[in-house]
Amino acid sequence: MALGACPADQPGFLASLLAGGVAGVSVDLILFPLDTIKTRLQSPQGFNKAGGFRGIYAGVPSAAIGSFPNAAAFFITYEYAKFFLRTDSSSYLVPVTHMLAASAGEVVACLIRVPSEVVKQRAQVSAASGTFHIFSNILCQEGILGLYRGYKSTVLREIPFSLVQFPLWESLKALWSRKQGHVVDSWQSAACGAFAGGFAAVVTTPLDVAKTRIMLAKAGSHTASGNVLSALLEVWKTQGISGLFAGVFPRMAAISLGGFIFLGAYDQTRSLLF
Numbered sequence: 001m002a003l004g005a006c007p008a009d010q011p012g013f014l015a016s017l018l019a020g021g022v023a024g025v026s027v028d029l030i031l032f033p034l035d036t037i038k039t040r041l042q043s044p045q046g047f048n049k050a051g052g053f054r055g056i057y058a059g060v061p062s063a064a065i066g067s068f069p070n071a072a073a074f075f076i077t078y079e080y081a082k083f084f085l086r087t088d089s090s091s092y093l094v095p096v097t098h099m100l101a102a103s104a105g106e107v108v109a110c111l112i113r114v115p116s117e118v119v120k121q122r123a124q125v126s127a128a129s130g131t132f133h134i135f136s137n138i139l140c141q142e143g144i145l146g147l148y149r150g151y152k153s154t155v156l157r158e159i160p161f162s163l164v165q166f167p168l169w170e171s172l173k174a175l176w177s178r179k180q181g182h183v184v185d186s187w188q189s190a191a192c193g194a195f196a197g198g199f200a201a202v203v204t205t206p207l208d209v210a211k212t213r214i215m216l217a218k219a220g221s222h223t224a225s226g227n228v229l230s231a232l233l234e235v236w237k238t239q240g241i242s243g244l245f246a247g248v249f250p251r252m253a254a255i256s257l258g259g260f261i262f263l264g265a266y267d268q269t270r271s272l273l274f
Contacts, residue, residue: 017072019269024071026265027258028063032056034254035063038247039124042212055127059120062131066116074109075266078102078166095167102162110154115147117154121215142219150215153228157207165200165259169193186268190260197259201252206244208251209235 028035033056040050051058081101087093122134129137138146172192173184184192210231217223223231235243 015269017076019075019266021068021072022269023262023265024074025064025067027262028067029060030261031254031258032060032063034250034257036124038208038250038254039121039212041247041250042209043125043216044213045125050125051127058127059123059131062116062120062123062135066112066120070109070112070116071262073112074105077108078105081105095171098167098170099163102166103159106158106162107155110151110158114149114151114154118147118149118215121212125216146219149224150211150226152226153207153211153214153231156228157204157211160207161200161204164203165196168196168199169259172196186271189267190265193259193262194256195259197262198252198256201255202248205246205248205251206232206235209244209246 036051036056036058037047037053040047040052043050078101081104082097085097085100087097118138119131119135122138123129123131126134142149169189169192172195173189176184176188176192207228210228213223213231213235214226214228223234232244235246239246
């Protein structure tokens with residue numbers, strides 16, 4: 001880097017901010033019904049009692065508000081971490097760089113994502129209650145920490161997810177680029193993202209179930225304490241393997257489609273801005 005150069009220019013600070021935000025909003029709003037179905041399948045009261053197919057957009061204001069800053073925070077951190085940890089493109093350390101960058105991105109993004117997710121998921125299983133009413137109740141009954149219930153479990157879900165998804169996405173793009181002799185187009189990047197996201201979604205579903213149970217648990221209950229292993233064991237004892245993979249199909253579908261839209265929109269927006 002030349003002396004006096006602005007570090008923000010190197011990974012494309014503004015491009016990462018806008019591309020990540022646009023991609024995040026696109027995915028969250030388009031695929032919200034699938035997310036609601038997944039949450040209701042994973043809820044302790046069961047799909048029908050949680051609302052079934054009724055009020056499928058319950059909680060969408062929370063998702064809409066949190067989506068842009070959450071996605072932007074992830075990609076700014078991801079691009080910066082990749083820049084500062086950069087290695088030779090032929091190095092065997094490249095996947096490790098992507099893993100570390102994605103993990104750093106998740107830790108930062110979860111500071112925004114978790115409050116939005118807590119409010120959204122409670123609205124999804126209580127469609128009769130408005131988003132603002134649920135938000136106010138959480139603050140009154142549990143304080144600001146109530147909005148961060150499940151932070152640990154969300155990070156423990158997102159980091160393994162990113163450790164699978166992002167190195168796989170980057171590797172598939174690199175392989176495709178080598179095969180065709182030029183950098184992948186946006187739709188090709190999106191196809192790689194869909195495959196990588198779908199695969200990562202399946203293998204991390206039990207962690208997603210644990211996160212949902214923790215966020216939806218009654219205040220003061222054992223599950224609400226946030227112990228991921230305890231939540232997993234409780235699901236295993238009561239519902240077995242099917243309980244641990246509750247909602248796996250809508251989750252896989254949403255994240256595969258989400259990967260296609262999100263990573264494709266991200267690359268397309270960055271290419272337009274550069």
